[in-house]
Amino acid sequence: MNSTNKNFLPEDIKEKINNHPCYCEDAHHHYARIHAAVAPACNIQCNYCNRKYDCSNESRPGVTSERMTPEEAIKKVLYVGGEVQxxxxxxxxxxxxxxxxxxxxxxxFRLVREKTPDLKLCLSTNGLALPDYVDELVKYGVDHVTVTINSC
Known part of the structure; x- marks a missing residue:
């Protein structure tokens, strides 16, 4: 999002965007992020979730060589967080x-909140189940939700 488009946003939202490496080019150079591949199922069949290939040139979030359990994800988060300040x-x-x-x-999210409460939480979804889980997202303090718009 360029600075012109940010002018209409409240200051607290601008700050969240400016400090998030997924949404701000400058933040991308100052903050690190990690994706936990714990969500293999999908509720539609669009091309976004077509993960047939694992290649070094593939950079979409969620593309992975491994699927994790929540317990494996928190271990990885704690390890990486210990190495990457x-x-x-x-x-x-x-x-x-x-x-x-x-x-x-x-x-x-529960395990992360328990072990690393200051870590920002975000998720990507097609939005179909979003109304069912808004309260859970608020409960865990998820403050960035990307809703994808996919087509075949």
């Missing part, structure tokens, strides 16, 4: 839809 964001973006896997998604 600038780690500030944990995202769940697949490899399917985060909200089509609510048990894994929210157990991961």
């Amino acid at each position: 600038r780690l500030s964001v944990l995202g769940i973006a697949g490899p399917g839809d985060a909200l089509a896997n609510p048990k894994n998604t929210f157990e991961t």
Whole structure:
């Protein structure tokens, strides 16, 4: 989002955007993020979740060589956070839809909140299940939600 488009936003929202490596080019150079691949199922069949190939040129969030359990995800977050002091964001973006896997998604968020309460939480979803989980997102303090618009 360029600075012209940010002018209409409240200051607290601008600050969240400016400090999030997924949404701000400058923040991308100062903060680190990690994606936890705990959400393999999807509730639609669009091309976004087509993860047939694992290649070094593939950079969509959620593309992964491994799927994790929530327990494996928190171990990885703690390890990476110990090595990378600038780690500030944990995202769940697949490899399917985060909200089509609510048990894994929210157990991961619970464990992260318990062990690393200052880490920002975000997720990516197609939005179909979003109304069902708004209260859970608020409960765990998820402050960045990306709703994807996919087509075949």
